[in-house]
Amino acid sequence: MSAEDRPIRVGARTNIYRGTEITGPVTIGNGCLVNRDGYLRSNTTLGDNVMVGPFTRFVTDSHEIGPSTKRGGANKWPPIIVGDGTWIGASVTVLGGVTIGRGCIIAAGAVVTSDIPDNCLAGGVPAKVIKKLSD
Incomplete structure (x- = not known):
């Protein structure tokens, strides 16, 4: 696959x-x-005015589940989408297939494995919504 x-x-x-x-x-x-x-890996989209802290990873690389002889099956790259105005703290990991809504804050060190709605503060491993933020 070429750079184009x-x-x-x-x-x-x-x-x-x-x-x-x-x-x-x-x-x-x-x-x-x-x-x-x-x-930032393939199929990652950051909206406008997104701030990303140091040492943060957007990891879309994954695999289908293979048979017991080789569990890491065929490659896949599910997308990551981060909404406008969101702040991703330091050392956060966001996994493929996740959408983070507009105006969110993701606490430092969080591992985001599922979608986060608009205007929420989320943190932890795995990340969970801690509170709703004002619009």
């Missing part, structure tokens, strides 16, 4: 700090910040 088939799109006024690794296709909106040593 795996584009990396970055919006205006977005800053990506040193050490960040991006494997497309990835889309990062306008006015975002991806702090140092971020890790």
Whole structure:
């Protein structure tokens, strides 16, 4: 697969700090910040004005469940979508197939394995909604 088939799109006024690794296709909106040593894998989309803390991982790489002789089956890359205005804290891991809504805060160190609705504070391992935030 060529680089043209795996584009990396970055919006205006977005800053990506040193050490960040991006494997497309990835889309990062306008006015975002991806702090140092971020890790963004294929099929990740960050909306506008998203802030990402240092050492945060967006991991879409996964596998189908294979037979007992080799449980890691065929590769798959379920998408990650992060809504506008969300703040992802330091050292968060977001797994493939997750949508994080608009205006959320994800607490440092969280592991996000399922969807988070708009305007929520979530944290923990696995991440759970802690409280609803004002709009």
